Amino acid sequence: MKKVAIMMLLVGMMIAATSSSYATETKDLQGIYEQCGLGGLLFPRWPVGASVSNFTWDFGSTASTSGLTTPDACKGGQAKLAAYIYNSYDSIEKDLAKGDGKYLDMLSMLSGKTTEEKDAFIQDVRTQFRAIVARDNYSSLSRLEKAKLVFALVTGVTNNS
Amino acid sequence: MWKDLLHFHRGHSLILDKDFFLSGRGRLDPQAEMEATIEVYFIREHKIKRESGDTDIVCIYPARYTWLNEKLGLPNFRIDADVCPVLTQWARLDQIESVSVLYVSGYLGNPASSFGHVLLNLKIKGQDELMGLFDTSITYGATVPLNENILLYVLKGLFGGYYATFSDKFFYTHDQVYTNREFRDMWEYTLELTDFEKKMLIYHIAELLTKKFRYYFLSANCAQRMAVLLDIFLDENLHSYRYPAYVPEELFHQMEIIDTERRNKNKSGLIKSIRYIPSAQRYLFYETERLTGEERKTFRDVMKSQQEDFSPLLDELDTQSRINILNALLAYQYYKLMASNEAEADQRLKEFKNKILLARLGLPAQKENPVTIPEIPSPREVSPPSSFNTGLVFERGNDPFPSAGVTVFRKESVGMNALEYNELVALNLVIGVRSDSGRVFVDTFDFLKISDFKTYCIKETKENPLS
Known part of the structure; x- marks a missing residue:
């Protein structure tokens, strides 16, 4: 933990947002990832997991982005949800285990659930999430792979309720 | 304020991008930049390029034009969702x-x-x-x-x-x-x-x-x-x-x-x-602190079990105690994973965490009883990090001598300015003067001094507080 942050730089490379066109159909997290990149999704590019305290890391491009120039398709709705699940995966996982917490409340809100619908939404997501964790290979999955499963789970619960 | 909006200091702007300025002389001449800014407002043509986002000049320089409008009253001045949809959404x-x-x-x-x-x-x-x-x-x-x-x-x-x-x-x-x-x-x-x-x-x-x-x-x-x-x-x-x-x-x-x-x-x-x-580490400390004696013992026993099936250890406890223990165990496992760098974490650590996760998911969801975490002093309540000082130094075996020192940054290991058992000193110089000979000497010089101890020892895990 006390290693110099330089050693952490290699963690979590990301792909910068590149395309200006965006289809309106529902995408899975992989599609959003390919379109917008994650971690750098929504706002500027920072390596996920790196120590970003007082420095940002240059990925070879001198062009910087911000929320003011990010393509619309990478700012709202599904892209926002996808980035949130990917970037906050551990906190969401921990809150799902307990069935409570601010990261879970926000997940419910981003999924468009009202206060009255929240408890049922959490119950549904939590039940299905248990089946995901029970898979033999869950411990071997990368964060992106786990985020894809939870993204599909959450959008599925949202669309079916 | 105009110069401040251009970040002028000692005759030039500190901003290095040419495309921040509408005048070719804008980086050195705030008046030229103001004239160009006003001119562009009326002709609505500019060379600022963006891959996406608003293109109207008032949306690219909303503070400049709002200030100019306050001072001059620009005709038909508007910054709203019609003129600047992206800026409006962002702001x-x-x-x-x-x-x-x-x-x-x-x-x-x-x-x-x-x-x-x-x-x-x-x-x-x-x-x-x-x-x-x-x-x-x-x-x-x-x-x-x-x-x-x-x-x-x-x-x-x-x-x-x-x-x-x-x-x-x-x-x-x-x-x-x-x-x-x-x-x-x-x-x-x-x-x-x-x-x-x-x-x-x-x-x-x-x-x-x-x-x-x-x-x-x-x-x-x-x-x-x-x-x-x-x-x-x-x-x-x-x-x-x-x-x-x-x-x-x-x-x-x-x-x-x-x-x-x-x-x-x-x-x-x-x-x-x-x-x-509070940090997650501080939260973890107080979450484990509130476990009962029996829960703490089970916490330790589960930690020792590692690869074994720990469910029998929990079977005799009531549901609330099992929830308390699993919540604390889970918080500790995330702490361990983060501390070891998630991408490089030991596979056994991940598997053990997932066992606990699965066990907790098998119990009912429960609104969390908030953990009470005492606040530590905010930066405004502690002494300033930089200091000048003078004094008289008494050392065993030597005559007392006057000293003067300067410290650019100091966080000490004790007192109100404490870094909670850690110490960090940067650029610390103390000069002394021998009272008998008048000779000036360097008593202390620290370019960077760091003493790092773990702030919180999670007792149940018997972590060594020294790191």
């Missing part, structure tokens, strides 16, 4: 209730973060329960090439070898890094700003995003640029270019001074409120 003026400045405590795992960090949050109404996860969070930092050599990293950081920019993210991404990954405490100072000051600040941030400044670790760093940014809209000064160094704590001390002066004059203060955001 969220109808949703942003206040502006806050966050102090992120020092992090000894990264030399660049030793002195702490500063964020500026644009806070959305009614997000208190969600801790402002989707507040727009502004940070300022140098851009460093990947795989930078450590020596170059230090030298270029100290002597202006890097560019730095303001950038924007949602606050939850910072919460993930600082609170959950680096275990750093934060204090959020919500400011008392008028609606106009708030709007101008947000608009000016929009102008500054991605624009390059030169970075100096000790002087032109995150704290200094945030202070200069706020000074544009405050009557008082948080920063002075006379300071040879400016660390994050200094900004919060200056805020406290201004706040006190305002209140002494029966004006509204600068600081509306202060919120303490």
